[in-house]
Amino acid sequence: MQLKIYKDYQSLSDAAATEITELVKNKPNAVICLASGETPRLTCKLLVEKVKKEKVDLSHITFIGLDEWVGIPPDNDGSCHYFFQNEIFKPLHFSASQTNLFDAMSGNLEEECKKIDSIIVENGGIDLMLVGIGMNGHIGFNEPGVSFDYYAHVIDLDDTTVSVGQKYFKTTATLKEGITLGLKHLQESKKVLLLANGAKKAGVIKKTVEGEITNEFPASIMQTHPNGFVMIDKEAAALLENK
Ligand code: GLP
Numbered sequence: 001m002q003l004k005i006y007k008d009y010q011s012l013s014d015a016a017a018t019e020i021t022e023l024v025k026n027k028p029n030a031v032i033c034l035a036s037g038e039t040p041r042l043t044c045k046l047l048v049e050k051v052k053k054e055k056v057d058l059s060h061i062t063f064i065g066l067d068e069w070v071g072i073p074p075d076n077d078g079s080c081h082y083f084f085q086n087e088i089f090k091p092l093h094f095s096a097s098q099t100n101l102f103d104a105m106s107g108n109l110e111e112e113c114k115k116i117d118s119i120i121v122e123n124g125g126i127d128l129m130l131v132g133i134g135m136n137g138h139i140g141f142n143e144p145g146v147s148f149d150y151y152a153h154v155i156d157l158d159d160t161t162v163s164v165g166q167k168y169f170k171t172t173a174t175l176k177e178g179i180t181l182g183l184k185h186l187q188e189s190k191k192v193l194l195l196a197n198g199a200k201k202a203g204v205i206k207k208t209v210e211g212e213i214t215n216e217f218p219a220s221i222m223q224t225h226p227n228g229f230v231m232i233d234k235e236a237a238a239l240l241e242n243k
Helices: 009-026 041-054 080-089 109-122 159-168 183-188 199-210 218-224
Strands: 002-006 031-034 062-065 067-069 128-131 153-156 177-180 191-196 228-233
Touching: 002 009, 009 031, 009 041, 009 128, 009 191, 009 228, 041 080, 062 080, 062 109, 067 080, 109 153, 109 177, 128 183, 183 218, 191 199, 191 218, 199 218, 199 228, 218 228
Parallel strands: 002 228, 031 062, 031 128, 128 191, 191 228
Antiparallel strands: 067 177, 153 177
């Protein structure tokens, strides 16, 4: 794992967007997994700008969504679906056939997990996974205590996730379970970027980078990834001893 500290959120997001465009220039049929949430929002905006400016062809990539709130419909603007549709798919004119998101309204969530696992295998594995970090150290919905060996799965949400997650919704949402790629996907991904910005993420970044590697703090698995990059701004780096 490598740590990269940027002067601010803008330059961090710019670097992350560049990672994506450079990957696609080298591998037009790359498999790319992105997280939704506040952190990658600017990366997505800058990605759209770069793709248009540099005329990068994204029509052959396979897009995988990291996670989704179980029971939240795709037209709810707090859903991950809604985020991806509006931040990426619509502005970049993605075709439905290249986008793969969990259907969190499905009556058969196990089948949804198998479907996404298979799509990843059939397309040769994930080339780039861009993730955020929750206030409890989760990645996607890999909550504290989760096995490092899971692929896609459904999981009960941690209390922190339920309360922090309300920030995405206009009215109080009933959040109980999440459906998510697993940490086995992260370990097998050819490259992983974990992004974090702002002082509120300084504590979780310290644990991620300098803490014990434990499934009680899922993001600590980043320390084991040979091609993993923790990309943060100065505020999120504030508590690190070695920087
Ligand atoms: C959410 C999502 C994650 C996201 C993380 C951080 O609950 N499940 O995929 O990366 O928490 O979100 P944010 O970037 O809004 O801080």
